Structures are given as structure tokens and as C-alpha cells.
Amino acid sequence: MSIEINLLPEFGWSIKNQPVYGPGSVFQGFVKLNASEEQLQKAERLRIVFHASESTYHSGYASPIYNQQLFGTQKILWKTKGHQPPVNITPGTDISIPFIIQVPMVQFPPSANVISEGDGLSYHSNFVLSAYLDQDQDKTNIIKTHKSIIYMPFIETSISKKPVHITTIDNTDNNSPESTPFVHVNMSSLDYVLGDTINISLDINNIPRKSIESISTKLYQIQTWNRTSKKDKPLKNEKKLKHLISQNTTKHHSIEAITQCRVNTSLDVPVDGLPTFTYGPVFSLAYILQISIKRKGKLWSYDFDLPDISIKIGTLGYGIRSSEEIQFYSTFKNVFERQSEGDSSSSSTSNTTAVALPVPRFLDVIEYEESLPVYTDDRLPMYETAIKRHHINCIM
Known part of the structure; x- marks a missing residue:
């Protein structure tokens, strides 16, 4: 029995055949699940989580000297009851459930694992997709899997006008x-x-x-x-x-x-x-x-x-400019900081409001064969009607 996350091929930016995502990227994939009947009887839901964190370590400390979750967002892909649209999962059979994620227009740190061995310091910036087949609340996951993705910010370059x-x-x-x-x-x-x-x-x-x-x-x-x-x-x-x-x-x-x-x-x-x-x-x-x-x-x-x-x-070639809408992640308060500040200052008369860091969002999966609206006469006049009107106007 297994669970895995697969990303659909990208035709854009890649490093050593691995897709790279940046501000505003939209990427899609699917969670592939094969569960036994016993596991499905215990299961309550299947969910996918996209989360990122930034941390630094020192060899003199067992835990990180700095650790910050940048964002965390999830989507329920399947539930035993009440999930719309309904998804049928057959025991012992592979089933793939698609998802689409849009990254906000934010310059996050690049995916990195930097180690300075001589000084005992290390820096880590990780962007991870995780899928969980959950039991009832407050119980361990039945199956889970993780997949790291490569994130790179848009760093502009320019060629010198003179040598x-x-x-x-x-x-x-x-x-x-x-x-x-x-x-x-x-x-x-x-x-x-x-x-x-x-x-x-x-x-x-x-x-x-x-x-x-x-x-x-x-x-x-x-x-x-x-x-x-x-x-x-x-x-x-x-x-x-x-x-x-x-x-x-x-x-x-x-x-x-x-x-x-x-x-x-x-x-x-x-x-x-x-x-x-x-x-x-x-x-x-x-x-x-x-x-x-x-x-x-x-x-x-x-x-x-x-x-x-x-x-x-x-990361951007000469002359390629990034969007003016892109902002640095360090200028925002993350969701957790904003919540704690809101709790502590609920009785305060301060007029300042911390802006929360935008997080990636899951988009609805569109079935492309049904993506075009059904044609109706009230959208545009019938072709024959338009011809008759034009003919009458010409006579008059």
C-alpha cells in the first residue's frame, strides 16, 4: 500500500531536469493512492499540504537557533462523507486525485541547504508538499509522503552599457x-x-x-x-x-x-x-x-x-524584468505572528495593522472539455437575425 505525490511536467525553468518555481508560479500534479480495505475503513480523509520554513542551526545547540514557518496551506482531496464532488476509492487499486497550486507574488528565500562546517553553522530554506491519509482526529496518519520542490526568487540582471x-x-x-x-x-x-x-x-x-x-x-x-x-x-x-x-x-x-x-x-x-x-x-x-x-x-x-x-x-536573463507587484517576504508578518499580535493587542488603541504574508492557494481543477460556456442566444444575436437587421438598415 502506498501514497506518492507526482508533479506534471513543466516546460519552463528547470535545474538539472528538476522543475523550478518562482513568484506567481502555477503548478499542478496529483496524489496517487493505493490503500488496503482495512486502511480505508480507518481513513477519514486524504489531504495535501504545501508548507515552507526557514531555519538556522548552530552545532552548540540541539534545536534550531532560529525557526520560522513561512506558510502552510492545505486542501482536502477526499473525505469519507460529504466530499463534493464525490471520489470513489477502491481498495488495492491506484487512484490519482489532481491538484493545482498558485504561488503568491512574493520573493521568498531560495530553496537552500547551506552548511558552514568550520563554524558549525547551517541555514535551511525548504518548500515541501506533503500528502496524508488521516484517521479520526487526534490519531496518527495511516500513510504519508513528502516531496521537496525547488523555489527560486526572481533576481534581475543587467548588462553594462559600457565594458x-x-x-x-x-x-x-x-x-x-x-x-x-x-x-x-x-x-x-x-x-x-x-x-x-x-x-x-x-x-x-x-x-x-x-x-x-x-x-x-x-x-x-x-x-x-x-x-x-x-x-x-x-x-x-x-x-x-x-x-x-x-x-x-x-x-x-x-x-x-x-x-x-x-x-x-x-x-x-x-x-x-x-x-x-x-x-x-x-x-x-x-x-x-x-x-x-x-x-x-x-x-x-x-x-x-x-x-x-x-x-x-x-535568476533572470539580461533585460528580463519581474513584476512590480512582487514584494519581499521579510516585509510581512507571517500568519502566526499576526495572530499572536492580534490576541495580545485586542484591547490596544493602536491604529497600526500588520499585513499578513500572502500564502499559496489551491485552485479548482477545471475539466478542460467543460471549460467553455454553453452557447445561448442571449449572449450574441443569431447570425440570421443580424443579417436581416443589416439588410433593413441598408434599405432605409
Whole structure:
């Protein structure tokens, strides 16, 4: 006996063949149930729940240091009595009951499981569909199943109107201004989407080409933790951690002594990574690009490190704009906070009203062969009548 949740194929956004949903998405699927006669005799209802939560953990605590349910909404798919329209479930037979869910126009955090092992911190943002075959109230579920889905916010990107040029001077050597090494970094943009390739061109000056051993490019994820203990308030000085997510080292072999050259390199942005995420109350993500030139010295090699370059990782391609209706989830009170505030301030004279966070909603499943209304004469005049009227008007 089994229960499972299946989502219908999507022809839009996907990551490694897994559908991705965002603000305003509408997705559909069905709950497939095969229950025994004994289970059906105990069963009272079949329901599906869509819920999401955000939490952070610290290795020094057994329970989460922060845990917030973003939303939770459910729909009854079948009941033993009084369910409309009626659904017949036969013991030992597969039955599929469809559902449709619409996500609100809200920027939630991306689906994420971020772990900083060295510091014992982890952040989790989960969006889960759950199906339950329930017994009478206050009893355990007969069968249940869970299915995680991938949610991504709409993060816009834009291409630079002019090429990006960044100049760095190496002042480590006591050279004259005319012979001081410097590098021009040339890039087409500072915004990229997941799966993109960052193409970089370096114009190197006053560095002998034969002294260059390699050029290293690294993309770091900057994690900002606003809460690392079980305090009610976020930290005044947040904790920032750096995590390497992509790197590329280009070996350089040359015997030329020329001191000016152009070197091209590139770096891939992981397709299954996370976008720039800066609107969370307890955790956020940003990205920096680091470029380093390894040079041969008289005794040993040393690195010429260029300054960090801030990079934005988005989810929408260049020029694609999201709806102006979309709002950040962190600007709302969730349903549970609003209820508790309402209870505690019922006698208060305050005029401020907390706006509740919109939650996903279940839509009615439409049978497409019956979706068009039945034609009646009172909607439009009969064709013959319209012709006669036109003919009479022409005569008059």
C-alpha cells in the first residue's frame, strides 16, 4: 500500500531536469493512492499540504537557533462523507486525485541547504508538499509522503552599457612610477545568471611575460549570518563567512621578456548554485570574484592579488524584468505572528495593522472539455437575425 505525490511536467525553468518555481508560479500534479480495505475503513480523509520554513542551526545547540514557518496551506482531496464532488476509492487499486497550486507574488528565500562546517553553522530554506491519509482526529496518519520542490526568487540582471574596466597597481616593489606593474581587468558585465560563464580579459603591464606562472580566478560566496545564538534580536555586527564555489587556474608558459600582454581566462558559475539573496532577516548571500597572478621571484614565487570584484548572481536573463507587484517576504508578518499580535493587542488603541504574508492557494481543477460556456442566444444575436437587421438598415 502506498501514497506518492507526482508533479506534471513543466516546460519552463528547470535545474538539472528538476522543475523550478518562482513568484506567481502555477503548478499542478496529483496524489496517487493505493490503500488496503482495512486502511480505508480507518481513513477519514486524504489531504495535501504545501508548507515552507526557514531555519538556522548552530552545532552548540540541539534545536534550531532560529525557526520560522513561512506558510502552510492545505486542501482536502477526499473525505469519507460529504466530499463534493464525490471520489470513489477502491481498495488495492491506484487512484490519482489532481491538484493545482498558485504561488503568491512574493520573493521568498531560495530553496537552500547551506552548511558552514568550520563554524558549525547551517541555514535551511525548504518548500515541501506533503500528502496524508488521516484517521479520526487526534490519531496518527495511516500513510504519508513528502516531496521537496525547488523555489527560486526572481533576481534581475543587467548588462553594462559600457565594458567594465578595473585597474590595479602593484606597489609591493619599489619601482619607479613608469615601471610599476599594473593590470586592467576587462569584463562585459558584473551580473550573471546561474550556469553562465564569466569571461575575463587581463591587460598586464610592466610584468615580464616569462615571469607569469599562472592566473587564478575564484568565485566566493559571502554568507552573512545575522543570528548565531538563541538571542531574540539579530546581532549588531553580523558574522560574515567566505565559501569557495568555483575556481579556475590557467597555467602560463612563455619565454618572452615583453612586459605587456593580454591574457584571457574564464570561470563557470554553478548551474545548481544559489542566487544573490540580500533580503533575508537572518541570512543573506553575496558573491565576490578574486583574481590572482602568480609571479616568479628571485627566490620563490609570489602572488599579485587583485582587489575583490563584487558579482551579482541572478535568476533572470539580461533585460528580463519581474513584476512590480512582487514584494519581499521579510516585509510581512507571517500568519502566526499576526495572530499572536492580534490576541495580545485586542484591547490596544493602536491604529497600526500588520499585513499578513500572502500564502499559496489551491485552485479548482477545471475539466478542460467543460471549460467553455454553453452557447445561448442571449449572449450574441443569431447570425440570421443580424443579417436581416443589416439588410433593413441598408434599405432605409
